[in-house]
Amino acid sequence: MDGNQRETIHKIEKLLVERGLRARTIGSTDFPNVSPMKAVEQLMRQCSGAVILGFPQTVIHQGISKPNTQQEKNITDKQLPTPWNQIEASMAFMIGIPLLIIRQQGIEGGIFDIGTTGHYIHTFNLDNYDWIREPSFLQPFNEWYREVLVNNN
Template sequence: MKVPVFLSRPTPHLEAQIQFVDELKRELSNRGFDPHTLGPGSSYDYDAPLIGIRRILTHCCGLVSIAFRRTHVTSATKHLGADTAGRTEEPSSDIWFTSPYCQIEPAMAFQLGLPILILREEGVLAEGVLEKGVTGLYLPEFSLEASSSFITSDECRRLLDQWSGYVRTVHKRRGDPPMLFT
């Protein structure tokens, strides 16, 4: 029996993103995992999205999130009009945002105590759970334009090995009876 895991990702809008998701699903499946997502063609739920996400997450033993580029902002200013001590305006340019669900779903998994692995596409704003170290596991950045696949890289394989160990521990412990005394 394959171990259920949640695969969080925005709906791909580029062929390279579709290929990345397919390659990651194959890798997860080869490692004995059964990736679940929310949306048409998968574990679609007609309830409010957060209810459907929670329902799937409570069945899963881990989460992988792919923070693809989704929204491009040419120019932005953080703290626009700042007038407090220690704060100044911070102009930025050429910023990519991902889906807000790439923040929400890992945060929900964290609250359930599930192992989390987040893969962030190069250029996506590293904020919230997309900042390195926030969820505990190393947060790699990948490029869809790289000449070789990130999924088959040593970096990704080592991360998947580490994350897989945590997921298998969750899966094993879910079957253990509760311990009244330790």
């Protein structure tokens, strides 16, 4: 994880704290003694909402999507998030807690595809340090926050 990504996480955590919420992350705030998948499930069931952050974890400079099929196509400089984003978002969706989905510009696939969950997908550019304070992010964030409060009662 690079410095800009850490700074983005810090900004989101700060925004959560300002609203009286606390971010919980396996490997940072929670260190369970079970398998990773079980740990995610256990932690998710203790949460009132989920924030899914899509950062590039893998970059494919040259590759082929769906090889040896009629949908085969060349791909260039594709950025992929961690597979755990898909797992965490799916678990949150299945247990019915509010989802806030945020992706870095260029991230797509699965949970980051528009229309997958019916939720807005927030896309940001790490070069714009103020995106987290813009109305285009804060209004949907506040709607998610209200859902979290309702879910918490």
